[in-house]
Amino acid sequence: MTGSRLSLLIFGVVFAAALVLAALGYLSLRRWEQAAERQLREQARDAATMAAEKVEMAVVRVEQYAVADIQAAVMDPGFGADAVAAWRARHPLFDAVYLCARDGRVLYPPGAASPGGSPDDAQAIAALRGEISQGFWDRGGRRHLQMGGPSDGRVLLAAVIRDASRGPLLVGLRRDDRALGGALVDRALAPAEGRSALVVVDAGGRSVWASGPVGSAAPVITVPFGEALPAWRVALYEPSGVAPRDMVRRQAMTFMAAFALLLGLIATGLIATYRLQRRESEIARLKSDFVANVSHDLKTPLSLIRMFSETLELDRVPDEARRREYYAVLTRESERLTRLIDNVLDFSRIESGRQRYDIVPGPVEPVVHEVLESFRHPLAQQGFAVDVAVAPDLPDVPLDVEALKQALANLLDNAMKYSGDRRKIRVAARREGAGVAIEVADEGIGVPPAERERIFEKFYRIGRSETQGRRGSGVGLALVKHIVDAHRGRVTVEGGPGEGSRFTLHLPGAEGPGA
Numbered sequence: 001m002t003g004s005r006l007s008l009l010i011f012g013v014v015f016a017a018a019l020v021l022a023a024l025g026y027l028s029l030r031r032w033e034q035a036a037e038r039q040l041r042e043q044a045r046d047a048a049t050m051a052a053e054k055v056e057m058a059v060v061r062v063e064q065y066a067v068a069d070i071q072a073a074v075m076d077p078g079f080g081a082d083a084v085a086a087w088r089a090r091h092p093l094f095d096a097v098y099l100c101a102r103d104g105r106v107l108y109p110p111g112a113a114s115p116g117g118s119p120d121d122a123q124a125i126a127a128l129r130g131e132i133s134q135g136f137w138d139r140g141g142r143r144h145l146q147m148g149g150p151s152d153g154r155v156l157l158a159a160v161i162r163d164a165s166r167g168p169l170l171v172g173l174r175r176d177d178r179a180l181g182g183a184l185v186d187r188a189l190a191p192a193e194g195r196s197a198l199v200v201v202d203a204g205g206r207s208v209w210a211s212g213p214v215g216s217a218a219p220v221i222t223v224p225f226g227e228a229l230p231a232w233r234v235a236l237y238e239p240s241g242v243a244p245r246d247m248v249r250r251q252a253m254t255f256m257a258a259f260a261l262l263l264g265l266i267a268t269g270l271i272a273t274y275r276l277q278r279r280e281s282e283i284a285r286l287k288s289d290f291v292a293n294v295s296h297d298l299k300t301p302l303s304l305i306r307m308f309s310e311t312l313e314l315d316r317v318p319d320e321a322r323r324r325e326y327y328a329v330l331t332r333e334s335e336r337l338t339r340l341i342d343n344v345l346d347f348s349r350i351e352s353g354r355q356r357y358d359i360v361p362g363p364v365e366p367v368v369h370e371v372l373e374s375f376r377h378p379l380a381q382q383g384f385a386v387d388v389a390v391a392p393d394l395p396d397v398p399l400d401v402e403a404l405k406q407a408l409a410n411l412l413d414n415a416m417k418y419s420g421d422r423r424k425i426r427v428a429a430r431r432e433g434a435g436v437a438i439e440v441a442d443e444g445i446g447v448p449p450a451e452r453e454r455i456f457e458k459f460y461r462i463g464r465s466e467t468q469g470r471r472g473s474g475v476g477l478a479l480v481k482h483i484v485d486a487h488r489g490r491v492t493v494e495g496g497p498g499e500g501s502r503f504t505l506h507l508p509g510a511e512g513p514g515a
Contacts (some may be wrong), residue, residue, distance in 0.1 A: 041220065047236060048198065060228055060459070094173045097109075099171055099172075100171075112354045123147060127147060127156055128172045140159075141159070144156070154462045155174075180208060186209065198237075199234070236499075246472065305334060314345035335374060359486070361510060370389075372386065384424065387427070388426075389426070390429075397435055397455075404507075407483045408438065410480050415442040415501070436507045480503075
């Protein structure tokens with residue numbers, strides 16, 4: 001009986017411990033569920049907001065072109081109904097043009113303000129007269145005026161144009177948002193990859209564009225557009241069963257089932273649950289950081305491109321040398337944007353198993369020089385001294401030219417980003433048996449020996465103060481390793497904190513490993 005009582009006591013203790021652990025685990029999982037759901041919703045909101053900004057920027061560009069075109073037509077002495085008809089044929093987004101003088105006279109269309117005129121024309125003229133202040137006449141610019149109710153779908157774009165003979169004129173372009181359709185949105189938004197679907201909804205609640213079939217999917221988040229598209233919204237849908245709430249709850253149920261199954265192995269179950277929860281939280285945090293960093297890196301070149309292109313478009317740079325400088329900035333930032341987008345797209349293809357490489361024998365030297373040439377301007381602008389040493393007797397090796405360029409570009413970008421005050425970079429290529437070794441070395445902050453393996457993991461960034469202040473997507477070195485592995489090679493890193501870093505790509509020849 002003593003043995004039975006002892007067994008019963010042990011069972012009771014284990015069972016009680018399991019109940020306490022299950023209760024604590026349940027409470028912990030509930031908190032985790034709420035935090036994970038908040039993080040996923042924020043990621044969804046970021047994606048929907050970015051889509052709304054892209055569409056609105058596309059609409060604003062169309063409006064800018066339309067205003068410039070109507071201004072040229074108004075300046076023509078033969079301006080009239082034929083000129084307006086030709087303008088409307090070029091700009092189907094707008095269905096009416098109104099032209100007013102500063103004293104309130106309606107110059108076009110004739111008779112629009114008369115009692116026998118169209119009610120729509122009268123409403124537009126009244127909106128222009130009532131909403132446009134004297135300050136707007138002096139200041140100029142553009143303004144969107146809502147016509148009718150929120151579901152009417154019509155917007156009046158008001159702008160002041162300057163006519164040397166008639167003084168400032170107020171032009172109103174009536175936009176029919178029902179004509180927007182999916183063509184403009186298609187140009188602004190690429191089809192979304194994955195299971196999520198973005199849907200653009202107009203002021204009347206009608207679906208204008210969708211990145212994929214919605215079916216029985218449920219809306220996760222809805223984001224409104226800005227002034228250019230009042231009452232329009234972007235909605236993010238997730239298929240039934242994979243919405244953030246469902247995913248988080250399903251994981252929580254899985255953990256609870258694991259507690260029940262591991263009742264007899266309480267210690268092992270406790271350790272496993274702790275590690276799994278910690279891992280899931282780390283992945284959620286890294287993904288959140290990834291979205292935030294990519295969003296920031298996208299916004300920076302986009303903002304510069306937009307600012308300089310608008311300055312050039314408005315002809316505010318009379319000096320030819322300054323114009324060439326602005327063109328160089330546009331080229332550099334577009335190349336930077338292309339590299340970032342290529343990294344994200346390639347990483348997505350790698351994650352889904354769809355990445356393919358076209359590996360054929362070829363020379364390495366042109367690839368090295370082409371990458372260096374693409375970085376020539378930012379390297380010079382940031383004051384880097386670049387030492388290039390390419391051996392003359394390099395053999396041809398099996399390679400995918402574009403993939404190898406991407407790998408070298410990522411290494412050069414990292415070298416620039418983490419060089420600190422010692423702005424010196426060395427790029428070398430040498431023969432290594434039947435293959436080739438390509439080095440990219442800097443004299444920056446270096447990589448601790450304990451971190452050398454982890455820096456090639458996706459989303460991983462070294463947890464030091466010198467690196468946390470520098471933004472990055474966290475996938476650049478992961479892409480480098482994947483590319484080198486696909487070439488049956490390997491990548492190594494040397495150097496320590498304060499000593500700089502030397503990354504080496506070892507590419508085997510035709511007779512190399514695995515041949």
